[in-house]
Amino acid sequence: MSRGERRVCLLTGASGTLGNAFCGAYYKNYDIVAVCHTKTPSAPSQMEWFVDPLAPETAVPENDSRIYVVRADLTKPGEAERVVDIALARFDQVDLLVNNAAHVGLQRRGIVDGDDALDQFDPHFSLNVEVPLRLATRLAQRSWVHTGTANRERNRNIVNVSSISGSEVYRGQALYAASKAALNHLTRYIADEFAEFGVRANAIAPNSFPARVSTQEVVRSIIELDSITINGGVFGVGV
Secondary structure, X not given: OOOOOOEEEEEOOOOOHHHHHHHHHHOOOEEEEEEEOOOOOOOOEOOOOOOOOOOOOOOOHHHHOOEEEEEOOOOOOOHHHHHHHHHHHHHOOOOEEEEOOOOOOOOOOOOOOOOHHHHHHHHHHHHHXXXXXXXXXXXXXXXXXXXXXXXXXXXXXXXXXXXXXXXXXXXXXXXXXHHHHHHHHHHHXXXXXXXXXXXXXXXXXXXXXXXXXXXXXXXXXXXXXXXOOOOOOEEEEOO
């Protein structure tokens, strides 16, 4: 069960640069279902229990605000559905879906040098486009389409993490950029259709982080979109 009025966030790519920063900054504010493939975020989770060695019987605050880690390979059949079912079983609801997991492969010599670009098509579009669609669709089918009033009251929404590459040309990023462009337009369609039952969808398209924009600024952009009521936008961060 979600604790009080805390919002429930289903976050993919939780152990990556952005996901880890989100968990570390906001695990006390949100009930976070942190989906990761291998590594776990560096924030308190159900996989550990904290004890004050000088007062072992004393309650430790970290034990009250732990993220809930779920390991999954979201590109495998049934895994996205399993993650949605776990999140709903754990907290009864999801208020914010952050599709952050991404595949990044570069074709440094271009798309016609060998078969690298052709081989990279499925990995990019599977994780960067299909998985966000599958998670949003399954979450809607299993919960949101039945709870329109609550959706609007709790301002439920989706934030897809895209990239500036989705609208610019950077040599070597053809497949990654194409997948992010697809995610941008998919976001607009989700926003249009999910508005019927009161769920918003937006995307952020940050510049490279932390090189050109701080990771903290990108995290704050997610939180800002969760707190307002705009729908159907793709917003640059640090551009």
